[in-house]
Amino acid sequence: MHGFPDDSRIYDRLIPLVAPRRVVTLDFSGFGRSDRGPYAALQPGQREAELKAVLTALGIDRCVLVGHDASGAVAVNFTLDHAESVDRLVLLNCYYGDAPSLQFPELIRLLGDPDFTPLADALMDDPKMREWILAHTQKRFGYAVGDPDGVVAASVAPQWFGEDTRPDALVAIRAWTAALFPDLEIQNRRIADGELNTLTVPVTVAFGEDDPYLNPEVARHIAHHFPNATLHLIKNASHWPQWEQPEETARLILGNES
Template sequence: MSTPDDEYASRLVETPYGRLHVRDIGGTGLPIVAMHGFPDDSRIYDRIIPLVTPRRVVALDFSGFGKSERGQETTLRPGQREAELSAVLTELGIDRCVLVGHDASGAVAVNFTLDHAESVDRLVLLNCYYGDAPSLQFPELIRLLGDPDFKPLADALMDDPKMREWILAHTQARFGYAVGDPDGVVAASVVPQWFGEGTRSDALVAIRAWTAALFPDLEVQNRRIADGDLATLTVPVTVAFGEDDPYLNPEVARHIAHQFPHAALHLIKNASHWPQWEQPEQTARLILGDED
C-alpha cells in the first residue's frame, strides 16, 4: 500500500525491505523507470525528467537512500535490489517499461531484464558495470568499502566526518568534477548520502551494505555471462556512457555492449560519470530511443 509523500509526484511504497520513496511523474506512453547507484539517489535524474515529458517517469530511491526509509540492516540480501524494483512496479501497476540503470543499478537493471524480459521494452545502461572487464576500475573509495580485508580501515574513515569529506572530494576530483560546486550532481545527490540533510540521517549503513556486496555480485554476473544469459537476450539495449569517466570508461561500455545481441553503443562527449546531469538533452534522447 502506498502513502502519498507529495501530492504531485512522491509516494512511499511498501517492500519487504522497508518503505521506498518513489517519484512518479504522470504521463503517457511506456513509463521510463530510472534507478540510481551508490552513493547517490533519484535526484541524479532531475535534469532528465523535464526533457522526457509527457512520458511517465518513475525514479526511485533504493532502501536506505534518498528519502527512503532508513534501516539498520548491514547486509544486502541476494536479489534485494531487484525485489525492490519489482515491488515498485507492482505497486504502481507497471507491467512494461523502459528500464534505466546507472552505476551499480546497471547490474540490477540487467538482472531484472534477464529474469523478466516481458516487463522491459528497452534497457538503457548509463556508466555502469556488469561482471569483470579488462579496463574496469572502481573508485578507490568504492574498492576500500568493498574489500572485507580493509573493513577496519573503512570503519575508521567512515566514522571521521573530516576523512569522509576528504575521500569524497578526492573521488569527485578524479571524476573530473569541481570540488564544492553547489550546482553539481555531487552536491545535489551524493553529499546528502554521506552527511545527511535537514532532519534526514546519512545513508552510510546502506552504502556500506551495497558496497560490501560488490565483489560477490560481480562473481554472480560473471557466471551469468559465462552461461550465455546476456547473449540470448532479445530486449534492445542502449549503452550510453559519458566518455570522460576514468573508472567506468568507454572500454567498459564497449565490453558491456558486446555481451548483448541487440545493443547500440553511444559515447557522450563532455560528460563523465553522470551524463544525465552533464548532458541531459542528449541523454534524454537516448533514453527515449531517438538516437538508436
C-alpha cells in the same frame, strides 16, 4: 535507478526533457528519501526485488528500464529474469561482471574489500576524513569540489552527511558496496552461462566518455555481450551524463539514436 553513493535526484535535470511520458525514479531502501532500514547486509537479489515491488505497486506492466552505476547490474539482472516487463534496457556508466579495463573508484574498492573493513570503518566514522575522501573521488571524476549546482552537492553529499532532518545513508552504502565483489561473481556466471547472449530486449549502452573508471572500454565490453545493443559515448560528460548532458541522455533514453 541510482547507484552506490547517490539517489534519485541524479535524474532531476533529465525528467522534464522526457515529458509528457511517465517517469518513475526510486530511492532504494536506505538512500535518499527512503526509510533508513536496520539491515547491515544486502541480501542477494534485494535491489531487484525492490524494483519489482515498485513496478507492481504502481501497476507498471512494461517499461524502459534505466540503470546507472551499480543499478546497471540490477537493471540487467531484472531484464534477464523479467524480459516480458522491459521494452528496452538503457545502461548509463555502469558495470556488469569483470572487464579488462574496469576500474572502481578507490573509495568503492576500499569499502568493498573485506580485508580493509577496519580502515574503512575508521575513515567513515570520521566526518573530516569522509569529506576528504569524497572530495578526492570527486576530483578524480573531473568534477569541481564545492560546486553548489553540481550532482555531488545535489545527490551524493546528502548520502554521506545527511540533510535537514534526514540522516546519512552510510549503512546502506556500506551494505551495497560490501556486496560488490560477490555480486560480480554472480554476474560473471550469468555471462559465462550465455544468458546475456540470448536476450532479445533492445539494449542502449550510453556512457559519458570522460569517466576514468567506468570508461568507454567498459561500455564496449558490456555492449558486446548483448545481441541487440547499440553503443553511444556522450561527449563532455563523465560519470553522470544524465546530469551533465541531460538533453543528449534523454534523447537516447527515448530511443532517438540516429
